[in-house]
Amino acid sequence: MTDRDTSRTLAHPEAAEIRLEGVLHALSDPVRLSIVLDLAGSADDLACSHFDLPVTKSTTTHHFRVLRESGVVRQAYRGTTKLNALRRDDLEALFPGLLDSILTAAAAESSRLTRVTTGA
Amino acid sequence: MTDRDTSRTLAHPEAAEIRLEGVLHALSDPVRLSIVLDLAGSADDLACSHFDLPVTKSTTTHHFRVLRESGVVRQAYRGTTKLNALRRDDLEALFPGLLDSILTAAAAESSRLTRVTTGA
DNA sequence: CGTCTCCTTCGACGACTCTCGTACCATGGG
DNA sequence: CCCATGGTACGAGAGTCGTCGAAGGAGACG
Numbered sequence: 001m002t003d004r005d006t007s008r009t010l011a012h013p014e015a016a017e018i019r020l021e022g023v024l025h026a027l028s029d030p031v032r033l034s035i036v037l038d039l040a041g042s043a044d045d046l047a048c049s050h051f052d053l054p055v056t057k058s059t060t061t062h063h064f065r066v067l068r069e070s071g072v073v074r075q076a077y078r079g080t081t082k083l084n085a086l087r088r089d090d091l092e093a094l095f096p097g098l099l100d101s102i103l104t105a106a107a108a109e110s111s112r113l114t115r116v117t118t119g120a
Numbered sequence: 121m122t123d124r125d126t127s128r129t130l131a132h133p134e135a136a137e138i139r140l141e142g143v144l145h146a147l148s149d150p151v152r153l154s155i156v157l158d159l160a161g162s163a164d165d166l167a168c169s170h171f172d173l174p175v176t177k178s179t180t181t182h183h184f185r186v187l188r189e190s191g192v193v194r195q196a197y198r199g200t201t202k203l204n205a206l207r208r209d210d211l212e213a214l215f216p217g218l219l220d221s222i223l224t225a226a227a228a229e230s231s232r233l234t235r236v237t238t239g240a
Numbered sequence: 241c242g243t244c245t246c247c248t249t250c251g252a253c254g255a256c257t258c259t260c261g262t263a264c265c266a267t268g269g270g
Numbered sequence: 271c272c273c274a275t276g277g278t279a280c281g282a283g284a285g286t287c288g289t290c291g292a293a294g295g296a297g298a299c300g
Contacts, residue, residue, distance in 0.1 A: 020229045021148050024222070028145035029288080049246065059289055061248060066287095080246045080297045095225035097217065102144070105215035109140045149258085169276060179259055181278060186257095200267045200276045241300100248295075257286070265278075270271100 010068065010075050015090040018071035026070035031055060032063050033106055036072060036086065040103050045083040130188065130195050135210040138191035146190035151175060152183050153226055156192060156206065160223050165203035
């Protein structure tokens with residue numbers, strides 16, 4: 001009906017439209033950071049339902065939209081599921097090394113906090 | 121008077137207390153990102169009054185507090201002025217390469233957007 | 241067709257953020 | 271001692287964010 005087609009295609013920002021502030025903001029939420037971390041650890045695409053997040057499905061939809069609209073992930077429908085992939089190439093071209101260092105930092109912090117929590 | 125001494129010392133998080141999400145959130149604001157960029161470009165410390173920000177003084181105070189409480193900058197009083205310095209070492213130890221890639225990305229985006237804006 | 245699964249939309253709520261103006265404190269110089 | 275300068279505290283207002291539940295659409299599969 002409107003210009004916001006709800007059925008087939010998903011709006012993604014062009015690479016040139018991606019803003020650093022948006023990416024940093026998208027990655028500053030623990031839920032979204034864990035999504036990105038999971039996505040980075042996997043070979044290719046992951047369905048939304050793959051993720052085990054501590055929020056409801058509508059909140060999950062919200063987080064994936066933030067990630068998509070900030071240019072961090074690319075999404076595409078495949079049947080009833082929606083596949084998600086990191087936009088590694090675009091991000092690397094715009095901000096060389098940024099994604100990797102954030103990913104490394106997130107992994108480091110995750111293990112650091114786990115160690116503290118478990119006391120090991 | 122109270123335990124919140126307003127005159128001499130400023131509360132900073134320990135290095136181990138610095139959270140990646142907090143750092144990313146702190147850096148996801150354009151004003152704060154420009155502060156950090158300016159701070160990184162300078163040799164050492166800069167007074168708050170050095171910065172030419174498009175906000176009022178109270179807002180500036182707010183942004184510097186966010187940067188300090190997230191562990192991005194260290195602040196110290198020197199007479200009537202307050203000096204600011206990036207916590208490069210702490211951040212580098214916690215998140216290797218992160219600050220540099222964000223700084224590089226910010227500089228790249230800044231020049232990219234300037235180019236677009238001026239049409240040059 | 242019926243139904244199941246996956247995901248979206250909508251409206252709502254509380255919390256937090258950014259911004260400001262005004263009043264204020266602390267240091268330093270005349 | 272008075273005042274100028276640099277920064278803070280305290281509201282307060284507008285906006286955004288993260289979260290949820292209920293309702294519903296789109297494919298797949300019997």
